[in-house]
Amino acid sequence: MLLQGLAFCQYEMDNSNTPPNNARFIYPNFKLIFHNYQFYNTAFDEQADSFLFDQDTSQLQLIFEAENALALLAKKDTLHLQAYVFNALGGIQIQVIPNRKTDRFKVAFALGEEIIETFDNSKFNRVDYESSEAYTQAIQNWDAGKVFYKAISKYQGVNDSAKYFFQLPAIDLNVYEQKIKQRLHLKDTLVDRSGESENIATIIYKNKACRYFINHVYLRINRYADKKLIEAKHIVIEIYYGC
Numbered sequence: 524m525l526l527q528g529l530a531f532c533q534y535e536m537d538n539s540n541t542p543p544n545n546a547r548f549i550y551p552n553f554k555l556i557f558h559n560y561q562f563y564n565t566a567f568d569e570q571a572d573s574f575l576f577d578q579d580t581s582q583l584q585l586i587f588e589a590e591n592a593l594a595l596l597a598k599k600d601t602l603h604l605q606a607y608v609f610n611a612l613g614g615i616q617i618q619v620i621p622n623r624k625t626d627r628f629k630v631a632f633a634l635g636e637e638i639i640e641t642f643d644n645s646k647f648n649r650v651d652y653e654s655s656e657a658y659t660q661a662i663q664n665w666d667a668g669k670v671f672y673k674a675i676s677k678y679q680g681v682n683d684s685a686k687y688f689f690q691l692p693a694i695d696l697n698v699y700e701q702k703i704k705q706r707l708h709l710k711d712t713l714v715d716r717s718g719e720s721e722n723i724a725t726i727i728y729k730n731k732a733c734r735y736f737i738n739h740v741y742l743r744i745n746r747y748a749d750k751k752l753i754e755a756k757h758i759v760i761e762i763y764y765g766c
Contacts (some may be wrong), residue, residue, distance in 0.1 A: 526752060529758070541630045544559065545557060545558050545559065545560070545561075545592075546559075546560050546561050546562050546595070547588070547592060547593070547594035547595065548594070548595050548597050548602070548758075549586070549588070549594050549595065549596045549597060550597050550756060552621065552622050552711045552746060552753075552754070553619055553621045553622060553626070553628070553746065554594075554619070554620040555615055555617065555618075555619060555620075555744065555756075556617070556618040556619075556620065557615060557616075558615075558616045558617075558618060559616075560615055562604040562605070562760065563753050578643070581598060581599070582597070582598055582602050582603065583595045583596065583597060583598065583601050583602065584596040584598060589724070594627075595608040597756070599696040600755070600756055600757060601658065601756075601757040601758070601759065602753075602756075602757070602758045602759070603720060603759050603761070604758060604759070604760050604761070605760070605761045614691065614693065615690070615691045616684075616688060616689070616690045616691075617630060617681075617688070617689045617690070617691070618687060618688050618689075619687045619688075619689070619744070620687065621746075625748065625749075626747065626748055626753075627656055627746075627748075627750075628683075628687065628689075628744060628745065628746055628747065629680060629743075629744075629745045629747070630680070630681040630683075630742070630743070630744055631679060631680045631681060631743045631745075632678065632679060632681065632691060632740060632741060632743070633675050633676050633677065633678045633679070633740075633741040633743075634675070634676045634694070634699065634737045634739070634740060634741070635673070635674075635675055635676075635737060635738045635739030635740070635741065635762075636673070636674045636675070636676060636699065636703060636735070636736075636737060636738075637671065637672065637673050637674075637735070637736055637738045638671060638672040638703070638709075638726055638728050638733045638734070638738070639669065639670075639671040639672075639731070639733055639734060639736075640669040640670045640728075640731045640733050641673065641714065641716050641722050641723075641724040641732050641733060641734050642665070642669075642716065642722065643716055644716065644718060647661060647662055647665070651723075663727065669731075670728060670729045670731045670733065671733075672707070672728060673738075674703070675739075676699065678741075678743060679701050695734055696735075696736075696737070699735075699737075700725065700735045703735065704726060707728070709726050709727060709728055710726075710727040711725065711726070711727070712724055712725060712726065712727050712732055713725060714732045716732075722734065729733070736760070737762055738762055739759055739760060739761055740759075740760040740762065741758075741759055741760075742756065742757065742758040742759075743755060743756075743757055743761070744757075744758075755766070
């Protein structure tokens with residue numbers, strides 16, 4: 524299963540003649556361009572059909588570059604963004620435009636992994652509770668006590684496919700899931716508790732049926748001068764599933 528619905532936000536173009544909607548990040552010593560992709564750090568504005576950046580202005584400032592291109596001025600070394608649902612990570616092309624042509628860059632990524640107990644609707648029937656409050660409290664109690672495990676995968680370098688162009692690879696979630704199963708000595712299972720959204724357990728963790736998924740993507744951009752690491756910038760993308 525390729526990584527779908529997981530990653531950076533892609534703005535779908537209905538008109539092939541429409542110029543690509545790139546995400547442009549401006550740092551003091553270089554620019555970072557995600558070709559044909561957009562990010563946001565607020566909820567998606569369905570009515571305006573646009574991605575917003577006005578929630579956390581301590582991290583980003585929306586500006587226009589000299590060529591009248593919309594860009595985001597980065598104010599911190601680590602940016603926290605959100606991804607829109609139903610998009611794929613693999614194949615994103617990242618371009619670095621350095622202020623100094625002698626600078627060199629390395630790009631790497633890691634995935635935030637999570638194993639979480641699946642919710643069993645059959646154990647929470649509203650008619651079994653004397654009030655809506657009691658029913659809600661029972662679910663909240665389960666949620667507070669559910670088993671879960673979080674980890675970050677090892678960083679993987681991204682090849683410079685052309686000078687200052689880095690293309691992220693396609694990622695097979697099954698491979699990552701199998702690795703974490705082997706690392707933690709976990710057993711397989713297959714329990715489908717889906718309701719309005721997919722809720723399929725494929726792992727037994729602490730004797731509970733759990734699902735595995737990716738909750739964050741971590742990007743690291745290192746800048747080198749004279750073969751020395753000068754600075755590192757990070758972008759953390761929170762992943763959403765569902766509609």
